[in-house]
Structures are given as structure tokens and as C-alpha cells.
Amino acid sequence: MGLLGGGYCMSAGLLGAEESSKSDAGRLQNYRNAAEKIRPLFAKKKEPQFGDWLDQKKEPGQTFAQYLASSPNTRTAERTRLYLQPIGGFTKAEEEVLAILREFMELHFGLKVIRLATIGTERIPENARRYPAGAIAEQLHTPFLLDRLLIPNRPKDAVAVLAITASDLWPGDGWNFVFGVASLKQRVGVWSTSRFGDPEKERTRFLRRVLQVAIHETGHMFGIKHCTAYECCMNGSNSLEESDRASMVFCCECDPKLWWSCNLEPIARARALAEFAKRNSLEREAAEWAGIATALGRS
Template identity: 35%
Template sequence: MNLGKFNSYLNLIYLALFIFLFSCQKKELSYFEKIAFNDVALKDPTPAEWRYNKKEHDQTFQDFQKLKKIKPEEGKNIIYLQPIGEFNILQKKQIELTKQYLAKYFQLETKILPTLSNTIFPKSAKRIRSNNQEQILATYLLDSILIKKKPKDAVVLMGITEKDLFPRPKWNYVFGLATYENGVGVTSMFRFYDGNLTESNFNKSLERLLKISSHEIGHMFGVSHCLNANCVMNGTNNLTETDSHFARACSLCQQKLNSSLKYDNQKRLIELRDFFEKQNLNSEFLRAETDFKILK
């Protein structure tokens, strides 16, 4: 073999070796692929839980992408909170913290509107339960009040009330309700503190409020109930079920949100982690910290 042929063969060997080594290199995982390792699988539902009787479609990322949905745009990119009712100091503090949380969760500017009085509810939008508890028709609140109060620069508007809510006559109550089309929703604080809001139950109540508010706004942005993992977007029937759900959105639901809201994932994660730590929401802090560590 002459020297020229030998060099040609040698070059081919080097090229083949380079291609082999390059193909063996691990593909860099995306943010969502990395945090997916921290997703926690859903357990089989019990008879009292949402998924037991609700047969819902599993919304894939492709389904979400095809969906016509609300997105922030220039001049229409602020989340507004609309308090309705009479709130004490602790309740006002929770609303302020909810504002701070939602700004970090969705990475959008969030503002609180002046409080509306309970006198805005007509008799036709109220009912009295057997325990003498007054409830407000949530659909009336969405369709007849909040849609008219939505500021021009709002991407979504979330009402927060201290009154109990019901969505339709046959239902006992609902924690929150939202519309995909109009970008309005409402969350009730009424059942979150088991009677009276105090310093001792403040954090548990706050965590419930954060979960339901971010859940309902997630719906406004087009995210359906999650069947992928334990997630803030899981459907819920009762407080026990709500408490068992994480405030953390699973990797799939985060991917859906990020595809529309276009935020910096790591910045969001750090801000949420720091919020949980500051508010002593320890379980959620540990979950955020675990996600942060897996990115390193």
C-alpha cells in the first residue's frame, strides 16, 4: 500500500471515529425534561376525589398548542385581582401575598383593583343553605360583574371573594371557577380557613388560596386539568384533595405555560423558591429546591 492510500484510509478511520464519538454524546436535556424526574405520579383516585367520577381528556402538549387561547400581548399583559367583599387584616395580607405569588408564578405584572362591595350581588345571584350559609352564584359573578370590570390592559382578571360560591343549583359549592374565552375567574377564600382565619391557620389557608388562584388562572391560559402527575392543575373536590396536590405545576403543565408566556424558567423557579422560603411554606420550598438542584 502506498503512502497516499494509507493516509486516505487513516483519514476515513478518523472520520468514522469522530462520527461515532459524536453520536455517543448525550443529548442535553431541556429544562422540562430535567424537572420531569421530580414529577410525582398520581395515585388511583378514591371515591371522594375528582378523578374518580370525572372522565376527562388528557390534554397533551400538542393539544395545547392547537388550542385557541388567551396570551399576553403588548398593551394587554397584566394580571388583575379584584377583591369583592369585606376583608379583615389577615385576609388583606393574603390577597397581597397572592398578588406577589401570581406575579412570580406567571412571570407577569400583577395588580390589585379597589375592593368591590358585596352589595353588587342581587338576590337572584344568592342562595341560603340549610345551615343558614349564604352562597353566591359564581357564573353570575363571572358573566355579569367581572367581565365588565376587566381593565383594557388586563390579560386576565381574577376575582377574590370571602363569600362561599356555587357554580350551578345542583352543586354544593366550588372553590373557584374560570372561563377560557373571556379571561375572567373567581376564587373563594371562604372554605380555606375552616371557620376563622387566624395566625395559626394562616399558612395553610394561604397555600390553598395560592393553589386555587394559580389553578384558575392556568385554566384562563388554556391549561386543562392535569392527568400527568401530582400538579396544581389537578382537579379537586374537597380540601383534603387540594391539600394533597402540590402548588408546583408538573413538567408538562409548565411546558404548556412557558410556550405561551415565554418566561425564563430558571428565574421563575428561583423566585418561587425564595417566596416559599420567605413565607415558611416549607413543603413547596423543598420541591422548588429539588427542581433547582436537578438543573445543576
């Protein structure tokens, strides 16, 4: 069974940290106050079902305070952009979803998102590709993609580079497949849409899966570990069924990590995300972000 996030999720050692300054102290206190306003909106993480991520993995979670103490990757004066790196081709329907993804990521992280020129799969050598019996598509080897393609070509102003492919992925021996992997240390990640269903017949479901995995993996690249405290987009996931059950919204421990690392304005962002979700028929998320905006607006 493939794992969402895989072994790269837990890499240690982070780059791009900046020393806290006095002006940061006020910003931090505002974020702490805002986190308390939205805490009642989030359900504690439920007991895992058989086969779920936390049924099979013991993870400690990560509070906002622990996150700050880890000197996470953040936006800096030099690193101001997120990059999307397509690997291989996409259908017209998939391309439409990728355009929506780009808009969503700009709202979610408050950063300019640049789409890089596609890297053709012909650039991937035979020993980094396979087509095992029963596979749904050709598989690409994630260590090659991260170490040989993404890291050497990572732009200097990249907070992170997120690669996306319609090919299937595998991370190494002993794995059937992986949905995606991200490195906390190197600011690169890759994930696949190959198991997300038909983007024409079930467009909203496909879109939701794309958006959810993109912000989960990008969250890792900002140094955010899997969440074990609340029902949250940063929960680990062992299957598509489990990630479909999960929220697409970051909880009151995890969203402040992004407010901090991306220097976000929480109320305006929550309003914009609610409006985006409504416009794209994501009813559940529209209601959740609207609730967050309302709670944040209370004095």
C-alpha cells in the same frame, strides 16, 4: 359536593393567540429541553381514591403539545397584566394573605398584578345571592359574577381577571357550593376563601390554600386543562382534603405551558419561587422549586 374549577374549567374557544414565528421555534425548543430536565422530579398521577375528582370524572388530560395546538390565551403586546378583583370585604388577617398572594402571582406568572377597587356585595342583586340552611356563609351566584360583573368591566390590557371573595359561591341548580370557576374563553374567574379555615389560627394552611387555588384557576384562564399525567397543581380536585394532598407545583407537562404563555425564564423563576416559599414557611414547595431550579441548571 362542590368542585374545584367546576364546569367553566372546560370551556372551549380561546382568545389572544398569536401566530408562531421563527423566533418562537427556538424558545419552544428550549422549553422542551427544560421540560425533559425536570420530568424525573414528578410522580405519575396516583390512582384516585374513592370520591376523588378522577374517581368521578373521566378527563383526558392535556399534553404540552396538545396545549400549543389549542391556540391558548397568552400574554401579548396588548395584554400584559393580571388583575385581582376583590368582591366584598376581608378581615385584616385575610388582607395580609392577599398581599402575599399578589407578590406570589407576579413571581409565578411573570406579570404585573394589579388589585382593582373592591366591588361591594351590595352591588349583587337578591336573585344572585342565597343563604341556604346549613350554609357556612352567604352564597354568591358565579354566572352573575362572571357574566355581569367581571366580563363587562375587564380592562383591555388584562391577560386575565381573577376575582376573590370571602363569601361562599354556588354555580347553579344542583350544586351545594363551588370553590371556584374560571372561563378559558373569557379570561375571567372567581374563587372563594370561605372554606379555607381560620387565617389567624392556621395561617400557613390558609395561605397555602389561597396560593394553590389562585394559580390553579389562573392556569385555566391561560387555557390549561386539568392534569391527569402527574401529581400537579392542575389536578382536578373534589374536596379540600384532596386539594390539600395535591402539590402546589405545576408539573413537567403543565409548567412549560406557563413558560410559553407568559414568556418566562424557567431557572430564575424557579429560584424566586423557592425563595418565596421558604420565606413564607411553605417547606414542601420550597424544596420542590429548589429541586426544579437545580435540575434546570444542569447542562
